[in-house]
Amino acid sequence: MNTFERQHGGSGIKTAVILFLMAFCFGPVTLQGASYTIFNMQDFSSQELRMQAFTLNDDSELEIDIIGARHKDSDQMYALGWILDSETREVVWSMSEEATRRLEDDRKLRRYNGTMYLDEGDYEAYYFAGNPLQMLTGFRLKGDIEGLGDLLGIMGDALDDEFSKDGTIYYKQMKKFKFQLSSEDRDFIVRGDAPPVLPDQVISLVRPRNLSDERAGFTVTAPTDVKLYAIGEYSENNDVFMDGAKIINARTRQKVWAMERWNTDWSGGAFKNRCFLDEINLQPGDYIVNYWTDESHTFDDWNSIPPYDPFFYGITISAASPRYADRVKPSDIDERKKTIVQITKVTDDVNLARDFKLKRDMRVNVYAIGEGRKGYMYDYGWIKNADNDETVWIMREDQTDHAGGAAKNRVYDGILELKSGNYTLRYKTDGSHSYGSWNAAQPSDSRNYGITLYAYEEDFSPDLVEVGQLKSLGGPRETQTTYEFRFHVPPAPDPQQIRELVEQQKEITRIYMEQLSDLRREMRESPNDLETVEELKRDIEELKKEYEEDMKELTHEFDREQIEFENKELENQMRLLQKELESLDHKNFIEVQPSSESSDFIVRIGGVGNNANLKTTFKLDQPTRVRIHALGEGVNGRMYDYGWITDKKSGNVIWEMTYMKTQHAGGAVKNRLFDGVIMLDKGTYEVYYVSDDSHSYAEWNDYAPPNPTNWGISLKFEK
Incomplete structure (x- = not known):
């Protein structure tokens, strides 16, 4: 025995x-x-953020076993885990603060295995499987010192030999990532991965996507304290929030609160992550809360480590205590419903005017977005009295607020008293940084770049105004786009001059590539809006004309130096975009039904052939983790057969199959695969898949991938 x-x-x-x-x-x-396992997170996809909520019914000793990774020559982690207290939203444990040890078979992998004590309560555990390669492609420096540190760390990994083979080593590394939590007692409850909700919350604008400008109205019926929880992205050098929030009085348009450097704290992860968690007092009235983002570092598209409470990235407003709950209510204030006159989507080098007549005295809301810095406006609007030619209002830099994106993006949002009579709305831009031609991060509400007058009175009727046609007043800089470079080529070939010309070519290519990218994004946001498609067709024609003019001078200088000039990549991209636009109308996007093969599938578009334009629609009744499996064609950083997902209500692109989000799928090198998980909120979504005229299912011009029938995109519930 x-x-x-x-x-x-x-x-x-x-x-x-x-x-x-x-x-x-x-x-x-x-x-x-x-030992009882509370959770064991494994099998991550690149850039995946995963959460597991749990409850401890008693004070407990827990064992943690976690494997993450840190940057080369740096203490900063790019794959790590942490635990939050669900009630206080405070971090109770973080891998970045522990003495991790290196795994013998990989110099970047780090492991922590130890014990910790947690009090009885509710908790959430998070793990972020960051990918330095993907972070680099989505990175925007924005001038801040902390951002520079992040970038140097990321570049150190991206340039490392380990990560130079199409990310192969990283994907092997990722298979070892794990986060396991165990308890000696079984006195716990696993609550799942549903996004957390704050008690007594009234408004929640959370988990925004890139280039969002979200607004919501609420009413305060009696003097009360409200609790604000806001997380955003701050640029130290520009002293502005690239992703931030503010609250204005809906009637006076006065700002009553905003995220600032001085009233926020570091929120974990990258140094640029900042949060506000406090109470403010509001008097009775109607209010608008606004949250904006720039083109990077948002939920499910992080270019650095996310904040430690990522599901609340955005802003949430709740009653300060249950006894105040009936004093704060959501409202359906539509602050942008009654447009009197507008000049928007204004481009470079224009001087525009629009006449309008008011048939009675009115209070109007002036909403103008432009470019300005150090007391001077470069793109701005104004209002003139057409009867006496007097300026009744002009956009001044010291009266504007940050409009999101670059610090020079400025917005004026105020009330103006106008007598009945004849007026002219004016807007003027210089030669750079305007709609469709940004040279820095664009404003969050870029579609309204320009000036708009909204009616303030509740009884406004369109019959009370007369509006004329938009007019261009011309001018020396309104007729053609020019660039700052000038050529002074000596008679004999000059190697230095040749190098400068090549650099000029690269710069022009970069500028036009950015404009093409903006046009393509706008196309994907409104693929079924024929009016928008027609406008985009005109835009691409204008872009081609500008390009041809710019190329004439540059080509002439190349000829003088007796060197060959070509810009095939840019010209090819122009042709591809024009071809996409020509194929975009209601009949070209074929509606396909959601898959009924299995209850696990939400959508399955497979076996896609050449020249396909497919879409389907699906609806989620609650926030859901969704696994995307997308197979397509990509070469030299660009996708030719690929899919994307849009929010049906807003038209915003929620997810897109970009080259750097994918890995080699087997077969030909150009076969690309994305297999990862994203979080989708409650709502209705559209899934699109397009292909070009070669290399698709049953029409391969190179080796097919191992599972060719999956050429397309599918979505499944992630269990």
Whole structure:
């Protein structure tokens, strides 16, 4: 009889049976100090953020086993885990603060295995499987010192030999990422991965996507304190929030609160992550809360480590205490419903005017977005009295607020009293940084770049105004686009001059590539809006004309230096975009039905052939983790067969199959695969898949991928 049998007075066989039944019913059991797994996160996809909520019914000693990764020559982690207190939203444990040890087989992988004590309560555990390669492609420096540090760390990894082979080493590394939490007692509850909700919350604008400008109205019925929880992205050098929030009085348009450097704290992760968690007092009235983002570092598209409370990235407003709950209510204030006159989507080098007549005295809301810095406006609007030519209002830099994106993006949002009579709305831009031609981060509400007058009165009727046609007043800089470079080429070939010309070519290519990218994004946001498609067709024609003019001078200089000039990549991209636009109308996007093959599938578009334009629609009744499996064609950083997802209500692109989000799928090098998980909020979505005229299912011009029938895109519920 062995020691265990003597102590427990039974046979080894009986004990084995009992232990087997316990393990079958209750999970893993060990003979000495029984250990129960609360969760075990593994099998991550690139850039995946995963959460697991749990409750401890008593004070507990827990064992943590976690493997992450940190940047080369840096203490900064790019794959790590942490635990939050669900009630206070404070971090109770973080891998970045522990003494991790290096794994023997990889110099970047780090492991922590130890114990910790947590009080009784509700908690959330998070793990972010960051990918330095993907972070680099989505990175915008924005001038801040902390951002520079992040970038240097990321570049150190991206340039490392380990990560130079199409990310192969990283994907092997990622397979070892894990986060396991265990308890000696079974006194816990696993609550799942549903996004957390704050008690008594009234407004929640959270988990925004890139280039968002979200607004919501609420009403305060009595003086009260409200709790604000806002997380955003701050640029130290520009002293502005690239992703931020503010609250204005809906009637006076005065700002009553905003995220500032001085009233926010670091929110974990990258240094640029900042949060506001406090109470403010509001008087009775109607209010608008606004949250904006720039083109990077938002939920499910992080270019650095996310904040430690990522599901609340955005702003949430709640009553300060339950007794105030009935004093703060959501409202359907539509601040942008009654447009009197507008000049928007204004481009470079224009001087525009629009006449309008008011048939009675009115209070109007002036909403103008432009470019300005250091007391001077470069793109701005104004209003003139057409009867006496007097300026009744002009956009001044010191009266504007940050409009999101670059610090020079400025917005004026105020009330103006206008007498009945004739007026002219004016707007003027210089030669750079305007709609469709940004040279820095664009404003969050870029579609309204220009000036708009909204009616303030509730009884406004369109019959009370007369509006004329938009007019261009011309001018020396309104007729053609010019650039700052000038050529002074000596008669004999000059190697230095040749280098400068090549650099000029690269710069022009970069500028036009950015404009093409903006046009393509706008196309994907409104693929079924024929009016928008027609406008985009005109835009691409104008872009081609500008390009041809710019190329004439540059080509002439190349000829003088007796060197060959070509810009095939840019010209090819122009042709591709024009071809896409020509194929975009209601009949070209074929509606396909959501898959009924299995309850696991939400959408399945497979076996896609050449020249396809497919879409389908699906609806989610609650926030859901969704696994995307997309197979397509990509070469030299660009995709030719690919898919994307849009929010049907807003038209915003939620997810897109870009080259750097994918990995080699097997077969030909250009076969690309994305297999990852994203979080989608409650709502209705559209899934699109397009292909070009070659290399698709059953029409391969190179080696097919291992699972060719999956050429397309599918979405499944992630269990």
